[in-house]
Amino acid sequence: MGQKVLLNAKEVNIILHRLACQLIEKHKDFTNTVLIGIQPRGKYLANRLITLLKEDYKIKNLQTGQLDITFYRDDFRRSDKPLEANATEMDCVVEDKKVVFIDDVLYTGRSIRSALTAIQSFGRPKEIELLTLIDRRFSRHLPIQPDYRGRQVDAINEEKVKVNWIENEGEDVVYLIYS
Amino acid sequence: MSELSVNHLLGIKYLNKKDIELIFKTADHFKEVINRPIKKVPSLRDITIANLFFENSTRTKLSFELAEKRLSADVINFSAAQSSVKKGETLIDTVNNILSMKVDMVVMRHPNPGAGVFLSKHVSASIINAGDGAHEHPTQALLDSYSIREKLGEVKGKNVVIVGDILHSRVALSNIFALQLQGANVMVCGPKTLIPKYIDKLGVKVETNLRKALNWCDVANMLRVQNERMDVSYFPTTREYAQQFGVDKTLLDSLDKEITIMHPGPINRGVEITSDVADSKQAIILDQVQNGVAIRMAVIYLLASKIKQ
Numbered sequence: 291m292g293q294k295v296l297l298n299a300k301e302v303n304i305i306l307h308r309l310a311c312q313l314i315e316k317h318k319d320f321t322n323t324v325l326i327g328i329q330p331r332g333k334y335l336a337n338r339l340i341t342l343l344k345e346d347y348k349i350k351n352l353q354t355g356q357l358d359i360t361f362y363r364d365d366f367r368r369s370d371k372p373l374e375a376n377a378t379e380m381d382c383v384v385e386d387k388k389v390v391f392i393d394d395v396l397y398t399g400r401s402i403r404s405a406l407t408a409i410q411s412f413g414r415p416k417e418i419e420l421l422t423l424i425d426r427r428f429s430r431h432l433p434i435q436p437d438y439r440g441r442q443v444d445a446i447n448e449e450k451v452k453v454n455w456i457e458n459e460g461e462d463v464v465y466l467i468y469s
Numbered sequence: 470m471s472e473l474s475v476n477h478l479l480g481i482k483y484l485n486k487k488d489i490e491l492i493f494k495t496a497d498h499f500k501e502v503i504n505r506p507i508k509k510v511p512s513l514r515d516i517t518i519a520n521l522f523f524e525n526s527t528r529t530k531l532s533f534e535l536a537e538k539r540l541s542a543d544v545i546n547f548s549a550a551q552s553s554v555k556k557g558e559t560l561i562d563t564v565n566n567i568l569s570m571k572v573d574m575v576v577m578r579h580p581n582p583g584a585g586v587f588l589s590k591h592v593s594a595s596i597i598n599a600g601d602g603a604h605e606h607p608t609q610a611l612l613d614s615y616s617i618r619e620k621l622g623e624v625k626g627k628n629v630v631i632v633g634d635i636l637h638s639r640v641a642l643s644n645i646f647a648l649q650l651q652g653a654n655v656m657v658c659g660p661k662t663l664i665p666k667y668i669d670k671l672g673v674k675v676e677t678n679l680r681k682a683l684n685w686c687d688v689a690n691m692l693r694v695q696n697e698r699m700d701v702s703y704f705p706t707t708r709e710y711a712q713q714f715g716v717d718k719t720l721l722d723s724l725d726k727e728i729t730i731m732h733p734g735p736i737n738r739g740v741e742i743t744s745d746v747a748d749s750k751q752a753i754i755l756d757q758v759q760n761g762v763a764i765r766m767a768v769i770y771l772l773a774s775k776i777k778q
Contacts, residue, residue, distance in 0.1 A: 358498070360498075366512050366513075366773075366774065367773070367777060368778060372471075372472040372774050375495060377501070378498070378501055378502075410507065411506065412505060412507075
Protein backbone atom coordinates (compact mmCIF):
# COMPACT_ATOMS: atom_id res chain seq x y z
CA MET A 291 0.00 0.00 0.00
CA GLY A 292 1.39 3.38 -0.95
CA GLN A 293 0.32 6.97 -0.84
CA LYS A 294 1.07 10.21 -2.60
CA VAL A 295 0.35 13.77 -1.64
CA LEU A 296 -2.44 15.33 -3.68
CA LEU A 297 -2.45 18.65 -1.86
CA ASN A 298 0.08 19.99 0.63
CA ALA A 299 -0.62 22.49 3.42
CA LYS A 300 0.09 25.51 1.22
CA GLU A 301 -2.19 24.28 -1.55
CA VAL A 302 -4.95 23.47 0.95
CA ASN A 303 -4.65 26.99 2.34
CA ILE A 304 -4.89 28.60 -1.10
CA ILE A 305 -7.93 26.49 -1.95
CA LEU A 306 -9.65 27.36 1.34
CA HIS A 307 -9.20 31.05 0.58
CA ARG A 308 -10.54 30.58 -2.93
CA LEU A 309 -13.58 28.65 -1.69
CA ALA A 310 -14.26 31.33 0.95
CA CYS A 311 -14.09 34.03 -1.74
CA GLN A 312 -16.41 32.05 -4.03
CA LEU A 313 -18.90 31.77 -1.16
CA ILE A 314 -18.70 35.53 -0.53
CA GLU A 315 -19.18 36.23 -4.24
CA LYS A 316 -22.40 34.22 -4.23
CA HIS A 317 -23.77 34.82 -0.73
CA LYS A 318 -22.66 38.45 -0.11
CA ASP A 319 -23.23 39.13 3.62
CA PHE A 320 -24.63 35.64 4.37
CA THR A 321 -27.84 36.93 6.01
CA ASN A 322 -29.95 34.26 4.33
CA THR A 323 -27.31 31.56 4.23
CA VAL A 324 -26.66 28.62 6.53
CA LEU A 325 -23.34 26.76 6.26
CA ILE A 326 -23.69 23.12 7.25
CA GLY A 327 -20.82 20.72 7.81
CA ILE A 328 -21.69 17.11 7.07
CA GLN A 329 -20.65 14.83 9.93
CA PRO A 330 -18.24 13.29 10.60
CA ARG A 331 -15.49 14.65 8.32
CA GLY A 332 -17.17 17.66 6.75
CA LYS A 333 -17.22 19.59 10.00
CA TYR A 334 -13.44 20.18 9.91
CA LEU A 335 -13.63 21.80 6.49
CA ALA A 336 -16.73 23.74 7.56
CA ASN A 337 -15.03 25.02 10.70
CA ARG A 338 -11.95 26.13 8.76
CA LEU A 339 -14.04 27.99 6.21
CA ILE A 340 -16.14 29.59 8.95
CA THR A 341 -12.98 30.78 10.76
CA LEU A 342 -11.59 32.18 7.49
CA LEU A 343 -14.83 33.99 6.66
CA LYS A 344 -15.04 35.49 10.15
CA GLU A 345 -11.42 36.41 10.73
CA ASP A 346 -9.93 37.15 7.30
CA TYR A 347 -13.03 38.38 5.49
CA LYS A 348 -14.85 39.95 8.46
CA ILE A 349 -18.19 38.28 7.81
CA LYS A 350 -20.41 38.73 10.85
CA ASN A 351 -23.41 36.75 12.06
CA LEU A 352 -22.66 33.57 10.16
CA GLN A 353 -25.31 30.90 10.67
CA THR A 354 -23.82 27.45 10.88
CA GLY A 355 -24.68 23.89 11.78
CA GLN A 356 -23.50 20.30 11.76
CA LEU A 357 -25.66 17.62 10.25
CA ASP A 358 -25.33 13.91 10.94
CA ILE A 359 -26.73 11.68 8.22
CA THR A 360 -26.36 8.24 9.84
CA PHE A 361 -30.08 7.62 10.35
CA TYR A 362 -30.82 8.64 6.74
CA ARG A 363 -28.25 6.47 5.00
CA ASP A 364 -29.38 3.92 2.46
CA ASP A 365 -26.94 1.22 3.55
CA PHE A 366 -28.42 0.49 7.01
CA ARG A 367 -28.22 -3.34 7.47
CA ARG A 368 -26.37 -3.58 4.17
CA SER A 369 -22.86 -2.71 5.23
CA ASP A 370 -20.61 -5.07 7.21
CA LYS A 371 -19.77 -2.45 9.79
CA PRO A 372 -22.47 -0.99 12.07
CA LEU A 373 -23.13 2.67 11.33
CA GLU A 374 -21.94 5.03 14.03
CA ALA A 375 -23.95 8.18 14.63
CA ASN A 376 -22.47 11.60 15.36
CA ALA A 377 -23.85 14.75 16.91
CA THR A 378 -26.21 16.98 14.97
CA GLU A 379 -26.11 20.63 15.95
CA MET A 380 -28.70 22.69 14.18
CA ASP A 381 -29.39 25.78 16.25
CA CYS A 382 -30.63 27.85 13.33
CA VAL A 383 -33.72 27.66 11.18
CA VAL A 384 -33.21 26.49 7.59
CA GLU A 385 -36.73 27.32 6.41
CA ASP A 386 -36.46 29.53 3.31
CA LYS A 387 -32.67 29.82 3.74
CA LYS A 388 -29.88 29.17 1.25
CA VAL A 389 -28.13 26.11 2.65
CA VAL A 390 -24.56 25.17 1.73
CA PHE A 391 -23.53 21.59 2.51
CA ILE A 392 -19.83 21.29 3.22
CA ASP A 393 -18.03 17.95 2.99
CA ASP A 394 -14.41 16.99 2.50
CA VAL A 395 -14.69 14.38 -0.27
CA LEU A 396 -17.49 13.86 -2.79
CA TYR A 397 -17.32 10.25 -3.92
CA THR A 398 -20.47 8.22 -4.72
CA GLY A 399 -22.85 11.03 -3.79
CA ARG A 400 -24.80 8.82 -1.40
CA SER A 401 -23.88 10.84 1.70
CA ILE A 402 -25.16 13.99 0.05
CA ARG A 403 -28.35 12.17 -0.99
CA SER A 404 -28.84 11.27 2.69
CA ALA A 405 -28.08 14.84 3.75
CA LEU A 406 -30.72 16.12 1.34
CA THR A 407 -33.27 13.95 3.15
CA ALA A 408 -31.93 14.74 6.63
CA ILE A 409 -32.10 18.51 6.20
CA GLN A 410 -35.83 18.32 5.54
CA SER A 411 -36.34 17.49 9.23
CA PHE A 412 -35.33 21.05 9.99
CA GLY A 413 -37.52 22.83 7.46
CA ARG A 414 -37.64 23.54 3.73
CA PRO A 415 -34.56 25.41 2.53
CA LYS A 416 -34.94 27.83 -0.36
CA GLU A 417 -32.01 26.22 -2.12
CA ILE A 418 -29.18 23.85 -1.32
CA GLU A 419 -25.63 24.01 -2.68
CA LEU A 420 -22.69 21.70 -2.22
CA LEU A 421 -19.11 22.63 -1.43
CA THR A 422 -16.44 19.97 -1.38
CA LEU A 423 -12.67 20.04 -1.05
CA ILE A 424 -12.08 16.97 -3.22
CA ASP A 425 -14.36 15.91 -6.05
CA ARG A 426 -13.68 12.32 -7.11
CA ARG A 427 -15.19 12.45 -10.55
CA PHE A 428 -16.00 9.20 -12.42
CA SER A 429 -17.00 7.62 -9.08
CA ARG A 430 -20.55 8.90 -8.77
CA HIS A 431 -23.48 6.56 -8.20
CA LEU A 432 -26.04 9.36 -8.22
CA PRO A 433 -26.57 12.52 -10.28
CA ILE A 434 -25.00 14.86 -7.69
CA GLN A 435 -22.35 17.49 -8.49
CA PRO A 436 -20.62 20.11 -6.34
CA ASP A 437 -21.27 23.84 -6.78
CA TYR A 438 -17.89 24.71 -5.29
CA ARG A 439 -14.96 22.34 -5.56
CA GLY A 440 -11.42 22.55 -4.26
CA ARG A 441 -9.74 20.04 -6.54
CA GLN A 442 -11.03 17.48 -8.97
CA VAL A 443 -9.35 14.08 -8.64
CA ASP A 444 -9.37 11.10 -10.96
CA ALA A 445 -9.09 8.25 -8.47
CA ILE A 446 -10.12 4.73 -9.32
CA ASN A 447 -12.35 2.74 -6.98
CA GLU A 448 -9.66 0.79 -5.16
CA GLU A 449 -7.91 4.02 -4.26
CA LYS A 450 -8.81 6.16 -1.28
CA VAL A 451 -8.60 9.89 -0.76
CA LYS A 452 -7.73 10.91 2.80
CA VAL A 453 -8.04 14.49 3.98
CA ASN A 454 -6.06 15.33 7.11
CA TRP A 455 -6.58 18.47 9.16
CA ILE A 456 -4.08 20.13 11.43
CA GLU A 457 -6.55 20.23 14.35
CA ASN A 458 -7.26 16.51 14.08
CA GLU A 459 -4.34 14.70 12.46
CA GLY A 460 -1.67 17.34 13.03
CA GLU A 461 -1.18 18.37 9.40
CA ASP A 462 -3.13 19.87 6.53
CA VAL A 463 -2.63 17.44 3.68
CA VAL A 464 -4.63 15.38 1.19
CA TYR A 465 -3.34 11.91 0.33
CA LEU A 466 -4.21 9.50 -2.42
CA ILE A 467 -3.86 6.01 -0.93
CA TYR A 468 -3.46 3.13 -3.36
CA SER A 469 -2.91 -0.60 -2.91
CA MET B 470 -17.77 0.97 16.05
CA SER B 471 -18.90 -1.66 18.44
CA GLU B 472 -22.26 -3.32 18.25
CA LEU B 473 -24.47 -4.92 20.88
CA SER B 474 -23.18 -8.26 22.19
CA VAL B 475 -26.72 -9.70 22.02
CA ASN B 476 -29.30 -10.29 19.30
CA HIS B 477 -32.25 -9.91 21.68
CA LEU B 478 -32.90 -7.67 24.66
CA LEU B 479 -34.25 -10.20 27.14
CA GLY B 480 -32.90 -8.67 30.31
CA ILE B 481 -30.13 -6.47 31.68
CA LYS B 482 -28.57 -9.69 33.01
CA TYR B 483 -27.49 -10.56 29.45
CA LEU B 484 -25.88 -7.18 28.72
CA ASN B 485 -22.40 -5.93 29.51
CA LYS B 486 -21.19 -2.46 30.43
CA LYS B 487 -20.18 -1.65 26.86
CA ASP B 488 -23.67 -2.50 25.60
CA ILE B 489 -25.21 -0.03 28.05
CA GLU B 490 -22.72 2.67 27.03
CA LEU B 491 -23.51 2.07 23.36
CA ILE B 492 -27.27 2.24 24.01
CA PHE B 493 -26.87 5.52 25.94
CA LYS B 494 -24.64 7.06 23.28
CA THR B 495 -27.14 6.13 20.57
CA ALA B 496 -30.02 7.40 22.72
CA ASP B 497 -28.27 10.80 22.99
CA HIS B 498 -28.57 11.13 19.22
CA PHE B 499 -32.18 10.00 19.18
CA LYS B 500 -33.03 12.45 21.94
CA GLU B 501 -31.84 15.21 19.63
CA VAL B 502 -33.92 13.68 16.80
CA ILE B 503 -37.16 13.66 18.84
CA ASN B 504 -36.75 17.33 19.63
CA ARG B 505 -36.56 18.34 15.95
CA PRO B 506 -39.47 19.94 14.07
CA ILE B 507 -39.78 16.64 12.16
CA LYS B 508 -39.13 13.89 14.67
CA LYS B 509 -38.76 10.96 12.32
CA VAL B 510 -35.83 9.20 10.65
CA PRO B 511 -36.13 6.67 7.82
CA SER B 512 -33.66 4.06 9.14
CA LEU B 513 -36.10 1.18 9.73
CA ARG B 514 -38.24 1.59 6.61
CA ASP B 515 -37.90 -2.09 5.76
CA ILE B 516 -38.39 -3.49 9.27
CA THR B 517 -41.71 -4.72 10.66
CA ILE B 518 -42.19 -4.89 14.40
CA ALA B 519 -44.96 -6.69 16.29
CA ASN B 520 -45.90 -5.42 19.73
CA LEU B 521 -47.31 -8.38 21.62
CA PHE B 522 -48.86 -7.40 24.92
CA PHE B 523 -50.16 -10.35 26.89
CA GLU B 524 -50.56 -8.05 29.88
CA ASN B 525 -51.92 -4.52 30.27
CA SER B 526 -49.68 -1.57 29.62
CA THR B 527 -50.21 2.06 28.71
CA ARG B 528 -46.92 3.87 29.00
CA THR B 529 -44.57 1.14 27.80
CA LYS B 530 -46.77 0.23 24.85
CA LEU B 531 -47.18 3.83 23.74
CA SER B 532 -43.49 4.49 24.24
CA PHE B 533 -42.45 1.47 22.16
CA GLU B 534 -44.96 2.26 19.45
CA LEU B 535 -43.83 5.86 19.23
CA ALA B 536 -40.17 4.80 19.14
CA GLU B 537 -40.91 2.35 16.32
CA LYS B 538 -42.84 4.94 14.32
CA ARG B 539 -40.14 7.58 14.82
CA LEU B 540 -37.74 5.10 13.23
CA SER B 541 -40.17 4.53 10.32
CA ALA B 542 -40.74 0.84 11.10
CA ASP B 543 -44.05 -0.79 10.21
CA VAL B 544 -45.89 -1.62 13.41
CA ILE B 545 -48.54 -4.19 14.23
CA ASN B 546 -50.16 -4.36 17.63
CA PHE B 547 -51.54 -7.33 19.41
CA SER B 548 -53.10 -7.47 22.83
CA ALA B 549 -54.03 -10.75 24.42
CA ALA B 550 -57.43 -9.53 25.57
CA GLN B 551 -58.73 -9.45 21.98
CA SER B 552 -56.91 -12.44 20.55
CA SER B 553 -57.00 -16.17 19.95
CA VAL B 554 -54.93 -16.69 23.10
CA LYS B 555 -58.31 -16.74 24.80
CA LYS B 556 -59.23 -19.61 22.46
CA GLY B 557 -56.33 -21.73 23.70
CA GLU B 558 -53.52 -20.97 21.25
CA THR B 559 -49.98 -21.50 22.61
CA LEU B 560 -47.42 -18.69 22.76
CA ILE B 561 -45.17 -20.25 20.10
CA ASP B 562 -48.12 -20.77 17.75
CA THR B 563 -49.33 -17.22 18.25
CA VAL B 564 -45.88 -15.78 17.58
CA ASN B 565 -45.10 -18.07 14.62
CA ASN B 566 -48.39 -17.07 13.01
CA ILE B 567 -47.44 -13.44 13.38
CA LEU B 568 -43.90 -14.07 12.14
CA SER B 569 -45.18 -15.80 9.02
CA MET B 570 -46.45 -12.36 8.07
CA LYS B 571 -42.75 -11.38 7.69
CA VAL B 572 -42.20 -9.69 11.03
CA ASP B 573 -38.56 -8.94 11.89
CA MET B 574 -38.79 -8.00 15.54
CA VAL B 575 -41.08 -8.75 18.47
CA VAL B 576 -41.63 -6.54 21.49
CA MET B 577 -43.33 -8.67 24.12
CA ARG B 578 -44.86 -8.16 27.53
CA HIS B 579 -45.94 -11.34 29.22
CA PRO B 580 -47.13 -12.22 32.75
CA ASN B 581 -44.79 -15.24 32.95
CA PRO B 582 -41.15 -14.73 33.96
CA GLY B 583 -38.81 -16.01 31.25
CA ALA B 584 -41.37 -15.82 28.44
CA GLY B 585 -38.96 -13.75 26.33
CA VAL B 586 -36.05 -16.15 26.85
CA PHE B 587 -38.30 -19.08 25.97
CA LEU B 588 -39.52 -17.38 22.80
CA SER B 589 -36.02 -16.39 21.68
CA LYS B 590 -35.09 -20.09 21.61
CA HIS B 591 -38.01 -21.06 19.40
CA VAL B 592 -38.49 -18.26 16.87
CA SER B 593 -36.18 -16.49 14.46
CA ALA B 594 -37.16 -12.87 15.13
CA SER B 595 -35.28 -10.49 17.38
CA ILE B 596 -37.06 -10.26 20.76
CA ILE B 597 -37.31 -7.26 23.08
CA ASN B 598 -38.63 -7.99 26.55
CA ALA B 599 -41.08 -5.27 27.57
CA GLY B 600 -41.65 -6.87 30.96
CA ASP B 601 -41.97 -10.55 31.88
CA GLY B 602 -43.82 -11.12 35.13
CA ALA B 603 -41.75 -10.13 38.16
CA HIS B 604 -38.52 -10.94 36.30
CA GLU B 605 -37.10 -8.13 34.15
CA HIS B 606 -38.10 -4.91 32.42
CA PRO B 607 -34.83 -3.98 30.73
CA THR B 608 -35.85 -0.86 28.80
CA GLN B 609 -37.29 0.66 32.00
CA ALA B 610 -34.00 0.08 33.83
CA LEU B 611 -32.05 1.55 30.92
CA LEU B 612 -34.17 4.68 30.81
CA ASP B 613 -33.92 5.02 34.61
CA SER B 614 -30.12 4.87 34.50
CA TYR B 615 -30.09 7.18 31.48
CA SER B 616 -32.20 9.69 33.42
CA ILE B 617 -29.83 9.50 36.41
CA ARG B 618 -26.88 10.03 34.06
CA GLU B 619 -28.63 13.03 32.53
CA LYS B 620 -29.52 14.58 35.91
CA LEU B 621 -26.37 13.80 37.91
CA GLY B 622 -23.73 13.50 35.17
CA GLU B 623 -22.88 9.87 35.78
CA VAL B 624 -24.27 6.73 37.39
CA LYS B 625 -20.95 5.43 38.75
CA GLY B 626 -20.53 5.91 42.48
CA LYS B 627 -24.08 7.17 43.03
CA ASN B 628 -26.24 5.80 45.83
CA VAL B 629 -29.61 4.66 44.58
CA VAL B 630 -32.40 3.33 46.76
CA ILE B 631 -35.33 1.43 45.30
CA VAL B 632 -38.31 1.85 47.60
CA GLY B 633 -41.51 -0.16 47.78
CA ASP B 634 -42.77 -3.45 46.46
CA ILE B 635 -39.49 -5.10 45.50
CA LEU B 636 -40.98 -8.60 45.63
CA HIS B 637 -43.38 -8.14 42.72
CA SER B 638 -41.24 -5.71 40.76
CA ARG B 639 -39.50 -6.46 37.47
CA VAL B 640 -38.35 -2.84 37.46
CA ALA B 641 -36.42 -3.42 40.70
CA LEU B 642 -34.51 -6.46 39.44
CA SER B 643 -33.56 -4.87 36.10
CA ASN B 644 -32.57 -1.67 37.88
CA ILE B 645 -30.35 -3.55 40.33
CA PHE B 646 -28.51 -5.26 37.46
CA ALA B 647 -28.20 -2.08 35.40
CA LEU B 648 -27.06 0.14 38.27
CA GLN B 649 -24.50 -2.36 39.53
CA LEU B 650 -23.13 -2.85 36.02
CA GLN B 651 -22.48 0.89 35.90
CA GLY B 652 -20.85 1.01 39.33
CA ALA B 653 -23.66 2.50 41.42
CA ASN B 654 -24.42 1.42 45.00
CA VAL B 655 -27.90 -0.01 45.34
CA MET B 656 -30.18 -0.31 48.36
CA VAL B 657 -33.70 -1.65 48.55
CA CYS B 658 -36.17 -0.37 51.09
CA GLY B 659 -39.68 -1.50 51.94
CA PRO B 660 -41.73 -3.63 54.32
CA LYS B 661 -39.95 -6.89 55.09
CA THR B 662 -42.81 -8.82 53.53
CA LEU B 663 -42.20 -7.10 50.17
CA ILE B 664 -38.43 -7.69 50.08
CA PRO B 665 -37.35 -11.04 48.61
CA LYS B 666 -35.57 -13.21 51.13
CA TYR B 667 -32.15 -13.56 49.47
CA ILE B 668 -31.94 -10.21 47.72
CA ASP B 669 -28.76 -9.31 49.64
CA LYS B 670 -27.05 -12.08 47.65
CA LEU B 671 -27.26 -9.72 44.69
CA GLY B 672 -24.99 -7.35 46.57
CA VAL B 673 -27.62 -4.79 47.51
CA LYS B 674 -28.11 -3.20 50.90
CA VAL B 675 -31.44 -3.79 52.63
CA GLU B 676 -33.10 -1.15 54.80
CA THR B 677 -36.53 -1.05 56.35
CA ASN B 678 -36.33 2.52 57.68
CA LEU B 679 -37.25 4.95 54.92
CA ARG B 680 -35.65 8.01 56.53
CA LYS B 681 -32.31 6.22 56.91
CA ALA B 682 -32.51 5.06 53.30
CA LEU B 683 -33.28 8.53 51.97
CA ASN B 684 -30.47 10.09 53.99
CA TRP B 685 -28.05 7.60 52.42
CA CYS B 686 -29.10 8.00 48.81
CA ASP B 687 -28.61 10.44 45.92
CA VAL B 688 -31.59 9.03 44.03
CA ALA B 689 -34.77 7.37 45.27
CA ASN B 690 -36.70 5.26 42.78
CA MET B 691 -40.20 4.91 44.20
CA LEU B 692 -42.09 1.81 43.09
CA ARG B 693 -45.81 1.25 43.05
CA VAL B 694 -47.41 -1.32 45.33
CA GLN B 695 -48.60 -3.92 42.85
CA ASN B 696 -51.92 -4.85 44.42
CA GLU B 697 -52.91 -6.82 41.33
CA ARG B 698 -50.06 -9.28 41.90
CA MET B 699 -50.74 -9.77 45.61
CA ASP B 700 -52.53 -12.98 46.49
CA VAL B 701 -52.27 -12.41 50.25
CA SER B 702 -52.05 -9.29 52.41
CA TYR B 703 -48.43 -8.08 52.71
CA PHE B 704 -49.10 -5.08 54.97
CA PRO B 705 -52.03 -4.11 57.21
CA THR B 706 -53.49 -1.12 55.33
CA THR B 707 -52.56 1.20 52.47
CA ARG B 708 -52.68 4.07 54.97
CA GLU B 709 -50.10 2.41 57.19
CA TYR B 710 -47.90 1.68 54.15
CA ALA B 711 -48.10 5.33 53.09
CA GLN B 712 -47.13 6.49 56.58
CA GLN B 713 -44.08 4.25 56.76
CA PHE B 714 -42.90 4.06 53.15
CA GLY B 715 -44.52 7.01 51.42
CA VAL B 716 -42.46 10.12 50.68
CA ASP B 717 -44.03 13.51 51.34
CA LYS B 718 -42.62 17.01 51.04
CA THR B 719 -42.03 17.37 54.79
CA LEU B 720 -39.87 14.25 54.82
CA LEU B 721 -38.02 15.36 51.68
CA ASP B 722 -37.31 18.83 53.07
CA SER B 723 -36.06 17.44 56.38
CA LEU B 724 -33.25 15.47 54.71
CA ASP B 725 -29.62 16.58 54.84
CA LYS B 726 -29.33 16.97 51.07
CA GLU B 727 -31.49 17.35 47.99
CA ILE B 728 -32.20 13.95 46.47
CA THR B 729 -33.65 13.06 43.07
CA ILE B 730 -37.03 11.33 42.99
CA MET B 731 -37.89 8.84 40.26
CA HIS B 732 -40.97 6.77 39.58
CA PRO B 733 -41.54 4.30 36.73
CA GLY B 734 -45.29 5.00 36.77
CA PRO B 735 -48.17 4.62 37.12
CA ILE B 736 -48.13 6.66 40.33
CA ASN B 737 -50.54 6.01 43.14
CA ARG B 738 -50.58 9.57 44.42
CA GLY B 739 -50.73 9.68 48.20
CA VAL B 740 -49.43 6.13 48.61
CA GLU B 741 -45.75 5.85 47.60
CA ILE B 742 -45.36 9.58 46.94
CA THR B 743 -47.60 12.55 47.56
CA SER B 744 -48.67 14.93 44.80
CA ASP B 745 -46.40 17.77 45.94
CA VAL B 746 -43.39 15.43 45.71
CA ALA B 747 -44.42 14.02 42.33
CA ASP B 748 -44.81 17.54 40.92
CA SER B 749 -41.72 19.00 42.62
CA LYS B 750 -38.49 20.04 40.93
CA GLN B 751 -36.68 17.12 42.53
CA ALA B 752 -38.87 14.63 40.66
CA ILE B 753 -37.69 13.64 37.16
CA ILE B 754 -40.69 11.44 36.43
CA LEU B 755 -41.67 13.12 33.17
CA ASP B 756 -38.04 13.26 32.01
CA GLN B 757 -38.00 9.49 32.46
CA VAL B 758 -40.98 9.20 30.13
CA GLN B 759 -39.33 11.36 27.45
CA ASN B 760 -36.05 9.48 27.78
CA GLY B 761 -38.00 6.24 27.44
CA VAL B 762 -38.73 6.96 23.78
CA ALA B 763 -35.07 7.80 23.03
CA ILE B 764 -33.83 4.68 24.85
CA ARG B 765 -36.31 2.43 23.05
CA MET B 766 -35.38 3.97 19.70
CA ALA B 767 -31.73 3.22 20.48
CA VAL B 768 -32.42 -0.38 21.50
CA ILE B 769 -34.60 -1.06 18.46
CA TYR B 770 -32.12 0.62 16.10
CA LEU B 771 -29.13 -1.29 17.48
CA LEU B 772 -30.92 -4.66 17.41
CA ALA B 773 -32.33 -4.00 13.94
CA SER B 774 -28.85 -3.25 12.63
CA LYS B 775 -27.96 -6.85 13.48
CA ILE B 776 -30.79 -8.26 11.36
CA LYS B 777 -29.05 -8.92 8.08
CA GLN B 778 -30.90 -8.76 4.82
